[in-house]
Amino acid sequence: MKPAQTGAIDPDEQLQARVAWYYFVGNLTQQEIANRLGTSRVRVNRLLAACRENGVVQITINSRLASCVALEEALVQRYGLEAAVVVPTPENPELVRDALGVGAARYVDEHIADGMTVGIGWGQTLRALIRALPARPRRGLSVVCLQGGLAHCSRINTFEIVSDFADRYGADRHFYAAPIYAASEADRDIILRQGAIRETHEKALASDLAILTAGDITQSLIVEYGLSHPGDLDELLAAGAVGDVIGHFIDARGRPVEHSLNRRTVAVDLEALYRIPRTVFLSGGAHKREVNRAVLLGGYADAFVTDEETAAALTGDG
Numbered sequence: 467m468k469p470a471q472t473g474a475i476d477p478d479e480q481l482q483a484r485v486a487w488y489y490f491v492g493n494l495t496q497q498e499i500a501n502r503l504g505t506s507r508v509r510v511n512r513l514l515a516a517c518r519e520n521g522v523v524q525i526t527i528n529s530r531l532a533s534c535v536a537l538e539e540a541l542v543q544r545y546g547l548e549a550a551v552v553v554p555t556p557e558n559p560e561l562v563r564d565a566l567g568v569g570a571a572r573y574v575d576e577h578i579a580d581g582m583t584v585g586i587g588w589g590q591t592l593r594a595l596i597r598a599l600p601a602r603p604r605r606g607l608s609v610v611c612l613q614g615g616l617a618h619c620s621r622i623n624t625f626e627i628v629s630d631f632a633d634r635y636g637a638d639r640h641f642y643a644a645p646i647y648a649a650s651e652a653d654r655d656i657i658l659r660q661g662a663i664r665e666t667h668e669k670a671l672a673s674d675l676a677i678l679t680a681g682d683i684t685q686s687l688i689v690e691y692g693l694s695h696p697g698d699l700d701e702l703l704a705a706g707a708v709g710d711v712i713g714h715f716i717d718a719r720g721r722p723v724e725h726s727l728n729r730r731t732v733a734v735d736l737e738a739l740y741r742i743p744r745t746v747f748l749s750g751g752a753h754k755r756e757v758n759r760a761v762l763l764g765g766y767a768d769a770f771v772t773d774e775e776t777a778a779a780l781t782g783d784g
Contacts (some may be wrong), residue, residue: 479522485513486523537777541770544781545762548744549573549769552777555750562751562773567594570748570771575599577675577744578635581606585673585734586631587613587712588624591748592679596630603636610639610670612678613712613733614646640666644732646713651729658732670734676742678766680749680757681710701725709757711736711766718756720764736766744768750776 481503488494488502489510496514500507517523534552541550553569556562574595578584586592586609609632615624625641632639644663648654658667683702705725706717713731715723722728722736739745745766749758750773759780761767772780 482513482517482520482522485510486517489514490523534774534777537774537781540781541762541772541777545767545770546765547762547767547770550777551769551771553750553771553773555773555775559751563591563594564597565773566591566748566750566771567596567598570595570746571598571600573769573771574677574746575602577746578604578607580604582674583608583610583669583672584631584637585610585612585670585676585742586624586628587676587678588615588627589679589681591750592627592677593630595677595748596627596634599631599634601634607632607635607637608640608669609635609637610666610673611641612670612673612676613731614642614644616646640669642666642670642732646732647727648730648732651726654730654732663732667734671738671741673734673742674744676739676745678712678745678747680747680754680761682754682757683707683709683715684753698725698727702727708760709754711739711761716757716760716764718760718763720760720762720766736764739766747771752776755779 485499485503488499489496494502496507496510500510503510514523531554534554537552538550541547541552551569551573553565556565582604584607588611609628611624611628613624628639628641631637642663643666644657648657657663683699702715702723702725705715705723707715707723707725708718709716712733714728714733714736715725716736717723746769747758747761747767748771749761750771752775755776758770758772758776762770762780
């Protein structure tokens, strides 16, 4: 008589292990496994679920993008987003914009359909997006600028951004033929009542999709070229501004600050962003973390595209 065995094999565990091996290593379908074991596909499905629950199967994704996927989910859960896209942070900070453009291109392209009106902000990050977009014509597509332009900035302008984006999709285009900031609140109201500009403004308000970036309070082109008075920046900082969204300066909670510039902005107002069905923000880099958090806390973004280090900081993991 053989001596009693210790550590006898559990038949259920043995079956789970066999099912897991066939599925994850042998690449058999659930139906093929069921046929091999003389059971049903439903039971195989339940056994696979049990393998995950009791630790028989533990999945490790060996990719530098795995942490990005985890951060995407963390952003969605923390800020109530519809979607997030996180890309690895380049070693060279100057390449963050290009990485964001490439990372956002697929998401943006998948959400552009025939007959839509797409509202566009401006900035070097959006130019990087346009470079990464495929040339894919859409029928009846309109592209509209969401804000006025800067008269003294030759590096980038709203006309270029809208035109280049529209060229990718064979779309018509609409511009605010006006500066981002009027001389006074009364002048702003007069500008927005003018025929062609009024039509553009109404079309912008009716956008189906908005694509924007956030501007840092110290490094954005609007701060560099759009502020006409030497004391504006100091006043904005004193009012609590951390950056801007289409020319509107916001505080750390995403609320518009009390400053005359916000009453003189020739652009879609921030409240109108809430009424646009989907608003996508592309914004990253260490210098933008505070304004990015403000954008998310303010609820302006439905989808948010950023880099890994920024995402970690925004979710408390960095």
